Amino acid sequence: QVQLVESGGGLVQAGGSLRLSCAASRSMFSMNAMGWHRQAPGKQRELVAVITSGGSTNYAASVKGRFTITRDNAKNTVYLQMNSLKPEDTAVYYCYVREGVENYWGQGTQVTVSS
Numbered sequence: 001q002v003q004l005v006e007s008g009g010g011l012v013q014a015g016g017s018l019r020l021s022c023a024a025s026r027s028m029f030s031m032n033a034m035g036w037h038r039q040a041p042g043k044q045r046e047l048v049a050v051i052t053s054g055g056s057t058n059y060a061a062s063v064k065g066r067f068t069i070t071r072d073n074a075k076n077t078v079y080l081q082m083n084s085l086k087p088e089d090t091a092v093y094y095c096y097v098r099e100g101v102e103n104y105w106g107q108g109t110q111v112t113v114s115s
Contacts, residue, residue, distance in 0.1 A: 002026055002104045004095045009109030012085055016113070020080040022095030022106055027076060028053075033098045034071055034078040038091035038111075048093070049080060063089075085113045 003025040012018055020036065028034065035050030049059045049069040057069055068081045078095065090113050095106035 002031075002097060002099065004097065004104060004106035006093065006095045006106040006109040009093060009111045011112045011114065014085060014087055014113055014115050016085050017081070017083045018085065018111060020082070020093055020095075020109060020111075022078045022080075024076040024078075024097060028071065028073055028078075028097070031097045031099045034096070035069065036078075036080050036093055036095055038089075038093045039108075040088075040091040043091075045094070051078065082111070085111075087113045087115045089113050 005023045006020060008018060008020040010018060033050050033052045036048040037045050038048050039045040047060055048063055049067055051057045051069045051071050059067060066084045071078045090111060092108040092110050094108045097104050
């Protein structure tokens with residue numbers, strides 16, 4: 001088991017920036033991938049960004065060039081830097097990790113972008 005605690009969400013104006021953090025309760029050494037999904041009201045949860053244990057990254061087309069995912073293994077933390085935010089980025093953002101065949105999820109953090 002691993003617990004994930006997200007932070008950094010909030011209200012920001014369009015064009016602004018936020019940085020989300022996701023702290024894992026133990027070492028990320030054995031985790032194949034970490035990333036972020038989001039879910040807007042009335043929509044399905046979608047992948048935003050993922051980073052593998054080898055450092056490879058992948059982004060949703062809608063956020064590519066604006067969002068950056070990084071991980072700090074020493075702090076057991078993954079980050080999502082979000083720049084040039086748009087109202088359509090408004091959603092609950094969920095951190096997740098994949099370890100073997102198991103997926104673990106955080107409780108979610110709200111991001112609201114006003115126009």
